[in-house]
Amino acid sequence: MLMKGVTLRGLEVFEALARTGSVAQAAELTGLSQPAVSQQLRNLEKALGTELVDHSRRPMRVTSAGRGFLARTQAVLSELRLAQSELTVMDLTHISTLSIGLIDDFDNDLTPRLVSILADSLTKCRFKLVTAPSHEISAAMANRDLHIAVSASTGELQEGVLEFPLVRDPFILVAPKGMLSDPTQELDMLSKTPLLRYTNEQLISRQIEAHLARQRQEFELRFEIGSHLALMAMVARRVGWAVTTPLGYMRAGRFHDQIDAFPLPFGASARTISLFAGADWMDEVPRDVAQTMRRLVQSHMIDPAVLSLPWLADQLRVIDP
Secondary structure (H helix, E strand, O other): OOOOOOOHHHHHHHHHHHHHOOHHHHHHHHOOOHHHHHHHHHHHHHHHOOOOEEOOOOOOEEOHHHHHHHHHHHHHHHHHHHHHHHHHOOOOOOOOEEEEEEEHHHOOOHHHHHHHHHHOOOOOOEEEEEEEOHHHHHHHHHOOOOOEEEEEOOOOOOOOEEEEEEEEEEOEEEEEOOOOOOHHHOHHHHHHOOEEEEOOOOHHHHHHHHHHHHOOOOOOOOEEEOOHHHHHHHHHOOOOEEEEOHHHHHHOHHHHHHEEEEEOOOOOOEEEEEEEEEOOOOOOHHHHHHHHHHHHHHHHHHHHHHHHOHHHOOOOEEOOO
């Protein structure tokens, strides 16, 4: 039993404040009023007998006691969100076949969890799962080879296809450990060091190159890498630097002690990860799967990413329907 004054709402408020440092932004994330956010935090701190955040600073910062409690709070909320996700997907026993394509950014964590959730309901269904880069998933969806697809969005309307936005995934800069301290002040260093690019056929490459062109940033074309993990390994080995996203960064956890991540120093930009389904799908299955994906991404990718890189708060986020 939770001690008096410790509530799930209070834990959610504390987590939101730790992520954003702002009562106003925490109110927006939790759907509460600002006075209610402040009251929830006061109740939690009173119950625990310690200050969890430094109220005198703007933005607010988590105290040393708060950092220890935050890790446990996130673990508790993560498990609750996962349990909620498992209860969210509706009865799928009426479906005889289901083909799903998932962006390979989710291979490590989300794909197995989503499949295990669906498997409990797909008791009489022939099920096919494809994991691939976004451009391959999008092509398969356009050819009607898939019933449901999760991939980066091109931003263009597709005839006969419904789109459910899931996640805002901002572009970030990754560089060899210690090479940069502040990329906004070290653009000369970037111009003298190779930019490691994704291969041109990949959607993420086209989106990054379009942003660089809009910002009038030109870098020598030397390296195009088809594998995301190979690209991150080359950054770790100090071959050059790269533009990627937090979802890509989290997928390459084995290299985190050899690379640094920064906000993009030449204008902010982001891609959108969406769920796509045929417009002739008249029931609630795509919407339910989309909502399950949002909860899984929040608990298993966004929360750990923001804990590792706090400046991602409010940039990397779920897109509510």
